[in-house]
Amino acid sequence: MFIAPRVADKKDWLSGDTGDWELIIGLEVHAQVASKSKLFSGASTEFGAEPNTQVALVDAGLPGMLPVVNEFCVEQAVRTGLGLNAQINKFSRFDRKNYFYVDLPQGYQISQFEFPVVGEGEIEITPEDGEAVMVGIERLHLEQDAGKSIHDLSPDETYVDLNRSGVALMEIVSKPDMRSAAEASAYVDALRQIVRALGTCDGDMEKGNLRADVNVSVRRPGGELGTRCEIKNVNSLRFIRQAIHYEARRHIEILEAGGTIDQETRLFDNVKGETRTMRSKEDAHDYRYFPDPDLLPLELTDEFIANIKADLPELPDARKARFVEQYGIPAYDAGVLTADKAKGDYFEIVAGGRDAKIASNWMMGELFGALNTAELDLDDSPISAESLGGLLDRIADKTISGKIAKDVFAKMFAGEGTADVIIERDGLKQVTDMGAIEGYVDEVIAANPDQAEKAKENPKLLGFFVGQVMKKSQGKANPQAVNQLLRAKLGL
Amino acid sequence: MTDLTKLTLAGALGGMASGEFSSVELTDAHIDACEAASGLNAFITPTFDLAREQAKASDDRRVKGEVGRLEGAPLGMKDLFCTEDVKTTAASKILGDFKPPYESSVSANMKADGMVMLGKLNLDQFAMGSANETSCFGPVINPWRNDEDLVPGGSSGGSAAAVAADLCLGATATDTGGSIRQPAGFTGTVGIKPTYGRCSRYGIVAFASSLDQAGPIAKTVEDAAILLESMAGYDPKDSTSLNEPVPDWRAACGQSVKGLRVGVPREYTMDGMPKEIEKLWAEGVEWMRDAGAEIVDVSLPHTKYALPVYYVVAPAEASSNLARYDGMRYGMRVEGENLADTYERTRTEGFGDEVRRRIMIGTYVLSAGYYDAYYLRAQKVRTKIAADFRNAWETCDVLLTPTAPSAAFPVGRKINDPVQMYLNDVFTVTANLAGLPGISVPAALDGNGLPLGLQLIGKALDESTVFKAAGALEKAAGFTAKPSKWWS
Numbered sequence: 001m002f003i004a005p006r007v008a009d010k011k012d013w014l015s016g017d018t019g020d021w022e023l024i025i026g027l028e029v030h031a032q033v034a035s036k037s038k039l040f041s042g043a044s045t046e047f048g049a050e051p052n053t054q055v056a057l058v059d060a061g062l063p064g065m066l067p068v069v070n071e072f073c074v075e076q077a078v079r080t081g082l083g084l085n086a087q088i089n090k091f092s093r094f095d096r097k098n099y100f101y102v103d104l105p106q107g108y109q110i111s112q113f114e115f116p117v118v119g120e121g122e123i124e125i126t127p128e129d130g131e132a133v134m135v136g137i138e139r140l141h142l143e144q145d146a147g148k149s150i151h152d153l154s155p156d157e158t159y160v161d162l163n164r165s166g167v168a169l170m171e172i173v174s175k176p177d178m179r180s181a182a183e184a185s186a187y188v189d190a191l192r193q194i195v196r197a198l199g200t201c202d203g204d205m206e207k208g209n210l211r212a213d214v215n216v217s218v219r220r221p222g223g224e225l226g227t228r229c230e231i232k233n234v235n236s237l238r239f240i241r242q243a244i245h246y247e248a249r250r251h252i253e254i255l256e257a258g259g260t261i262d263q264e265t266r267l268f269d270n271v272k273g274e275t276r277t278m279r280s281k282e283d284a285h286d287y288r289y290f291p292d293p294d295l296l297p298l299e300l301t302d303e304f305i306a307n308i309k310a311d312l313p314e315l316p317d318a319r320k321a322r323f324v325e326q327y328g329i330p331a332y333d334a335g336v337l338t339a340d341k342a343k344g345d346y347f348e349i350v351a352g353g354r355d356a357k358i359a360s361n362w363m364m365g366e367l368f369g370a371l372n373t374a375e376l377d378l379d380d381s382p383i384s385a386e387s388l389g390g391l392l393d394r395i396a397d398k399t400i401s402g403k404i405a406k407d408v409f410a411k412m413f414a415g416e417g418t419a420d421v422i423i424e425r426d427g428l429k430q431v432t433d434m435g436a437i438e439g440y441v442d443e444v445i446a447a448n449p450d451q452a453e454k455a456k457e458n459p460k461l462l463g464f465f466v467g468q469v470m471k472k473s474q475g476k477a478n479p480q481a482v483n484q485l486l487r488a489k490l491g492l
Numbered sequence: 493m494t495d496l497t498k499l500t501l502a503g504a505l506g507g508m509a510s511g512e513f514s515s516v517e518l519t520d521a522h523i524d525a526c527e528a529a530s531g532l533n534a535f536i537t538p539t540f541d542l543a544r545e546q547a548k549a550s551d552d553r554r555v556k557g558e559v560g561r562l563e564g565a566p567l568g569m570k571d572l573f574c575t576e577d578v579k580t581t582a583a584s585k586i587l588g589d590f591k592p593p594y595e596s597s598v599s600a601n602m603k604a605d606g607m608v609m610l611g612k613l614n615l616d617q618f619a620m621g622s623a624n625e626t627s628c629f630g631p632v633i634n635p636w637r638n639d640e641d642l643v644p645g646g647s648s649g650g651s652a653a654a655v656a657a658d659l660c661l662g663a664t665a666t667d668t669g670g671s672i673r674q675p676a677g678f679t680g681t682v683g684i685k686p687t688y689g690r691c692s693r694y695g696i697v698a699f700a701s702s703l704d705q706a707g708p709i710a711k712t713v714e715d716a717a718i719l720l721e722s723m724a725g726y727d728p729k730d731s732t733s734l735n736e737p738v739p740d741w742r743a744a745c746g747q748s749v750k751g752l753r754v755g756v757p758r759e760y761t762m763d764g765m766p767k768e769i770e771k772l773w774a775e776g777v778e779w780m781r782d783a784g785a786e787i788v789d790v791s792l793p794h795t796k797y798a799l800p801v802y803y804v805v806a807p808a809e810a811s812s813n814l815a816r817y818d819g820m821r822y823g824m825r826v827e828g829e830n831l832a833d834t835y836e837r838t839r840t841e842g843f844g845d846e847v848r849r850r851i852m853i854g855t856y857v858l859s860a861g862y863y864d865a866y867y868l869r870a871q872k873v874r875t876k877i878a879a880d881f882r883n884a885w886e887t888c889d890v891l892l893t894p895t896a897p898s899a900a901f902p903v904g905r906k907i908n909d910p911v912q913m914y915l916n917d918v919f920t921v922t923a924n925l926a927g928l929p930g931i932s933v934p935a936a937l938d939g940n941g942l943p944l945g946l947q948l949i950g951k952a953l954d955e956s957t958v959f960k961a962a963g964a965l966e967k968a969a970g971f972t973a974k975p976s977k978w979w980s
Contacts, residue, residue, distance in 0.1 A: 057594060061816040063587070064574045064596060064695040066730050096812050098858070100835055107815020158831075160820075288858035290867060293701035293809055294693075295731050 007222040008179030009130060014218070016252045022221040023248050024228070025184045025214065026176035029191055030169045031201040032145070032209035033076045039144045039168035040067030040110065040295075047207055051161035059166040061105030066294050069094070073168040074298060076200040077117050077142050078308050080170055083198045083315055084137045086121025088305050092141075093297040098288040103147035103160050111171075113289040116141035117298060124317060125190045127182035135187050136175035145169050170201065176215065176225075181244040185237040188212055193316040196340045203340075211235045216247040218255070226251065227261040231275050234268050243268040247275050319344050327356035336364060342378045349385035354392050362388060366406065370413050383412050391419035404428050404475055431477045434485070437469070440477060441485045444468045455490045462486060496521035497658040501565055501715035504661055508554065508564050515554070515564025519547035519608050522566040526610060526659045528980035532633045534654040536571045537579050538611035546608040553606065560606030561722045568654045568663035571612035572619055573599045573706075574695040578609075582697040583617045583627035586817045586842025588824040596695025597727045598664060598706050605722045610660050614650030617844045618814065619671055619699040622916035624649025625907045626846040634679060634900050635975040638940045642900040645675030645916070651709045652679040656975060662710040662719045666696060668703045669802050670896070670920025673932035676709050677895035677945030680934040680973060682716045682962070683709040687952050688927035689734035690720075692727030698813040700806035701732075703924040713933060713962045717741035720955070736953060744956040745963035750784030752961060755888030759795035760919055765897045768938045773894050776935060776946045779968030780892060780961070788888045792880040795922060797873045802921040803914060804857050804870035810847075811854025817842060849910065878926040885951055890961045893919050895932040895945035919947060929955045931962045934971040943973065 004024050013020040038045060041056035058065040081088050095113040118140035126132045147165035149158050172191060178184045192210055195201035203210045212235075217228035229251075231243045246268075251261055265284075266275040291297075314322070316338045323334035323344075337347045337360065351359040367388065371381055391408060394400050400408065400423060411422045423429055431437060444465055445452050455461040462483075469482045486492075496518050499507065507513055523540045543566060550564035574580045574592035581587045595603070603609075617626040623643035624632040632649040634642040635657040644653040648665030652675035655663050665672040667685035676683025684707045691706035698704060708719035721741055727733040756777055761770065781787050819825030819838030826841050828834035843851070857866035884891065896916055906913045923930035929952075932945040946965060950958035 060821055062592065062594075062822070063580070063582070063590070063697045063816070064592075064693070065594075066694050068729060068731050098812050098815060100815065100818060102820055102831065105816060105821060107818060108812050286860045288812070288855065288860075288863075290808060290812070290858055290863070293732075294698075 004176050004225060006133075006177065006179065011130075012180040013221055014248055014252060016256050018256050020221055021218045021248070021252050022223075023179055023181075023244065024176050024217045024219060024225060025178035025244060027174045027178070027184060027187060027215065028213040029172045029174075029188060030211050030213075031080070031172060031191070031195050031203070033073045033168035033170060034199060034201050035070060035073050035076065035168055037070055038166040039070055039073050039142060041166050043166065045167050049163055051159070051163060053163065055162045055165065059105065059162055061107070067110060067292075069295060069298070070168065073142060074117065074300075075308060077140060077170050078300065078305060079198050079312065080172070080195060080200045081118030081121065081140050082309055082312055083194045083200075084118070084121040084123055084140065084172070086137050086140065087119035088300065089115060089117055089119050090300045090302075090305075091115060091297060092117040094142075094292045094295045095289045096292045099285045101146070101149075102158060103149045103162070103165070105147065105162065105165060109144055109146060110292055110295070111143035112141035115297075123187075123190055123194065125183065125186040127180065127186040129182055130180075133177070133183060135177045135183075138173040138175050140170055140172045143169050143171055181241040184214065184244055185240050188237060188240060190316075193339055197313055197316050197319070199313075199341065205235050205237070208235055212240055214240060214243055216244055216251070217261070218248055218251045226255070227263050229261065229264055229266050229275075231266045231268050232278060239268060239270050242270070242273050243275055246273060250275070313341065323347070327351055327360075329356050329360045333360045333364065346378060346385045350389045350392065352389070354389060354396065358392060358395075359389075362392065366409050370409075382415050383409075387412060387418050394419050394423060398430055398432065398478065399423060400428055400430055401475070401479060404430070428476060431473050432481065434481060437473070437477050437481050438485055440469045440472045441482065441489055444472060445489055452490055455492065459492050462490070462492060465490065497525045499661065500711045501661040501718055502712070504565055505563065505718070509559070515547040515550040515566075515608060516544070518564065519543050519566045519610075522610060522660055525657070525980075529657055529659055531979045532635060532653050532657055533630050534614055534632055534650045534657070534659060535568075535611045536581055536583060536614050536627075536629050536650070539578055539609055540611070542578070543608050543610050550606050550608060560604065561718065562602055563606030564608060565606070565661050566608045566610050567602070567719075568610050568613045568651060568660040569599055570615055570648055570651050570664050570666060572615055572666055572697045573664060574697065575599055575609070575612065578612065580612065580697070581629070582619070583615045583629055584842065584844070584847070585628045586819075586823050586838070588822070590822050592695070594695060597692035597729060598696065598723045600695075601725060602664070602722050607722075613648075613654055613663055616647035616649065616671075617847050618697065618810070619647040619666055619668055619704075620810070620846050620850055621646040622670070622674060622913050623901070623903075623906060624675070625903065626844050628844055631903050633903070633979075635979065636679060636900060636942050637975070637978065638942060641903045642942070643678070643903050645678035645896070645900065647671040648675050648683070648709060652676055652681055652683070655679070655681045655709050655711060657977075657979070662708055662715050664706060664719075664723065665709045666699075666704055666706050667920075667924065668699050668705075668806060669924050670917040672707045672709060673920050673930055673945070673947055674896045674916055676932040677934070677947075678900040678943065680943030680971065680975075681709050681711060682713050682931065682933055682966070683707065684716050684720060684931040684955070684958070684962075685923060685929065686720060686724060686955055687734070687929045688924075689732050690724045690736075690929075690955070692725070692730040692733050694727055694729040700809040701813060702809060703802075703806055705924070713931070713959060713966045714742060714745045716931070717745050717959050734953070739956050741955055741959045744959040747960045747963070748784060749780065749961055749964040752785040752890065752957070753788050753888040754780045754785045754961065755788045755790035755884050755891045757790050757792045757795065757884070757891055757893060759792050760893040762897045762915070762918055765894075766899075766938070769894050769897065769944060772936050772944050773892070773946065776892055776965060776969075779965060783964045783968060785961070785964070790884045790888055790891070792877075792884060792922070794873060794876045794880050798877055798922045798925055799914060799918050801870045801873045801877065801925060802917065803853070804866050805874065805925070807850040807854030808858050808867050809854070811851045811858065814843075814847070814851055846910070874925050877922060881922075881926045881928060881949075889951070889954075890957050891949040892961075893947045893949065895919060895947040899938050899940065899942040899944055923949050928952055929958050931958050933962050933965045933969065935965070935969040936971065937973055943971070
């Protein structure tokens with residue numbers, strides 16, 4: 001069914017007792033659509049609500065209740081498809097995937113089986129330790145999430161929370177194009193950045209709104225494909241790498257001992273760092289897919305697709321390249337600042353008409369540090385991009401020194417006002433009046449005659465005098481002017 | 493005062509409009525009739541107190557000049573329609589004492605039009621059956637009898653029996669393969685299944701979603717038109733609902749059929765079908781000709797595949813639609829040793845034999861390895877059946893056929909022979925598979941004194957022509973027979 005022509009870089013080969021092995025990885029990523037309501041009902045999708053408070057009648061599978069597709073979710077799927085450079089299918093259809101479980105109230109999940117809304121595409125990824133590679137997208141389809149079974153509230157009962165039941169997911173299926181754990185995690189990271197830039201998914205793996213099923217097999221480099229195992233629901237980049245490492249070693253050990261791999265579905269235990277059997281191929285469900293007769297096929301017009309296309313934001317890769325080009329900042333900075341849309345937007349405001357490297361340094365240093373400490377997202381930053389720009393302007397026009405600026409920043413972060421307000425209120429304006437600075441210099445030299453004498457032989461003492469003068473000026477004296485005057489007066 | 497239960501719906505609405513009687517009087521008369529007819533077992537849940545309240549409220553509205561389309565009319569509701577705070581069973585055990593916190597769109601439309609609801613009517617369990625014998629509340633007895641108890645047809649047997657016995661002025665019903673038209677035929681009543689998508693399916697317990705359609709069973713063609721005008725209409729809560737205006741069907745009933753092209757499909761006959769039915773069909777053709785219609789011979793060559801196609805598609809959808817009855821959230825639950833065991837016990841005890849049979853057939857035809865041979869092939873043939881009709885519409889405007897291949901049969905006669913039972917739907921399933929409107933009009937009594945119906949099938953969304961032709965047929969047939977009131 002699949003072909004996997006690319007052979008991994010030699011550095012990614014895994015060595016076994018009988019020779020080298022190559023990893024073949026494909027991923028199915030479930031990305032929750034950033035939609036206020038569910039795929040087929042008006043119930044809210046907000047995270048963290050009390051159990052069973054966001055459940056429409058259809059989400060609970062009540063008799064006679066019918067699904068009605070949420071057009072916004074369809075739009076987001078198409079948007080994502082365009083972001084993945086993929087084919088948009090003008091005809092697609094919802095199918096029922098039938099199975100019984102307590103958290104599946106209808107007894108079936110509405111998904112897209114035969115005709116997904118998005119077809120083949122591809123994206124470029126750059127693993128941390130290697131070169132850029134292209135990863136093919138097989139398809140993207142829309143489906144509803146199930147509810148949540150909670151097994152640990154009672155020793156002999158299972159509780160069910162249907163808040164998630166019916167939430168819209170995009171299942172993004174890759175081709176088996178990844179050859180290392182680093183590539184797999186770079187792929188998920190790239191997807192995450194794309195959906196965040198598009199605004200179609202929050203991409204928050206901790207909240208579970210982006211999670212991956214990882215298909216792993218090994219083969220001799222360039223050889224016949226091996227049997228794959230699917231590791232379900234891995235929810236962090238680190239776990240994805242760990243699960244792949246573990247699974248690859250497991251396969252190699254079995255194969256080298258003369259065994260065969262059973263095709264099965266496995267679970268990743270993130271405490272032990274191991275995978276274990278969930279169900280074998282023999283236990284696999286027969287899902288009895290068939291077209292959902294409650295829903296009409298999705299038929300998209302060229303106009304609908306064109307409108308979404310026209311409204312597509314710049315994607316992370318393109319934006320990163322533009323940042324390097326347009327702002328002359330290092331590729332590393334550009335990567336960090338384009339990791340999500342908010343950061344890039346913030347940067348462009350701060351850097352607009354200013355020294356972009358300084359803007360980038362302030363964001364990545366002071367701002368991200370302070371936000372991190374305060375456990376805030378950029379969206380909730382107490383300092384707006386305009387305000388940070390205002391602060392940088394005061395450094396640029398020498399109203400304050402870089403050092404004072406850090407204090408001003410802290411006060412801005414504490415909500416005390418704009419840079420100008422704080423500088424004015426606290427009298428932090430840099431002293432550039434040579435007369436006043438000369439006064440401080442004379443006072444300091446007069447108060448330290450011995451040191452002044454010694455400085456003639458030991459110019460390192462200049463630092464001491466600079467410090468004293470700055471202290472006297474409460475940090476406001478222009479450092480260059482202080483230096484210049486001290487050198488002259490001390491005869492250095 | 494004359495017996496108010498003998499009135500047609502049109503007559504009763506007129507009588508209330510002219511102040512001859514109130515809704516309370518009309519409703520009380522019908523409640524008395526219902527109480528006297530408990531032996532027919534037409535109701536699962538009577539709602540007489542609610543009906544009296546609604547009648548009172550209706551009379552109050554009338555004083556204020558607020559008069560809806562069904563103002564004050566006591567009607568019956570097939571117990572497949574979810575009704576807010578009123579027990580809804582689908583004639584099953586598995587729904588237990590389920591009281592929906594919501595109202596089906598069809599019943600909501602009728603409420604808004606001033607309906608008085610007498611109660612929830614018996615039916616085949618989950619609408620699966622052709623004799624109303626699969627109900628877990630016992631069979632409905634046909635008001636028409638012939639020495640022994642006869643079935644009223646199904647699945648809308650309670651609706652048909654209640655209307656035929658003058659227990660209500662009309663009733664809602666649903667039709668997946670003939671469940672409105674065949675019982676109408678068996679009870680001397682009029683039943684119309686409109687175009688798929690005319691009536692919202694929202695809040696109707698689903699049997700086979702691509703075939704299910706609501707419609708009325710009534711005493712006359714005109715009454716059926718009045719009821720359907722209230723029931724039908726676009727509903728954004730049902731994605732398969734058609735966004736089309738509801739025409740004045742009542743007006744269509746009296747229109748002339750002069751020049752109307754009536755097609756007679758030669759395939760609508762069956763081995764072993766009583767000669768009387770053939771004869772009645774030929775008579776119907778003559779009545780239409782005499783009324784000015786042009787008669788056209790047509791062929792619908794895929795008709796013979798309709799029943800097998802239906803018995804693949806309908807169970808397939810049902811097997812999935814009924815998966816939600818798992819004992820977890822509502823209805824009955826039989827505790828087992830573990831989850832799978834609880835599912836098994838609940839569904840084994842909660843569903844009757846026929847429902848379990850169809851779930852198993854449906855599961856089978858959707859299974860890996862069988863899907864292509866059964867479900868997919870059935871869907872392909874279904875498109876050919878629809879194409880047959882499209883071809884027919886090139887030479888005719890409406891089709892005339894028998895409603896069912898027999899008259900009502902004795903209770904218990906076919907219940908253990910599913911294939912014999914399924915043959916009841918042979919002339920009606922085609923309209924469901926093609927989504928077309930079909931009506932059954934009572935045409936004559938057979939040699940045993942039992943009613944026989946004729947069916948008219950029309951083009952999609954062309955109920956107006958169907959009502960026009962049905963009106964002419966009704967007039968020509970002059971069917972006025974009523975069952976003797978043996979039950980009270």
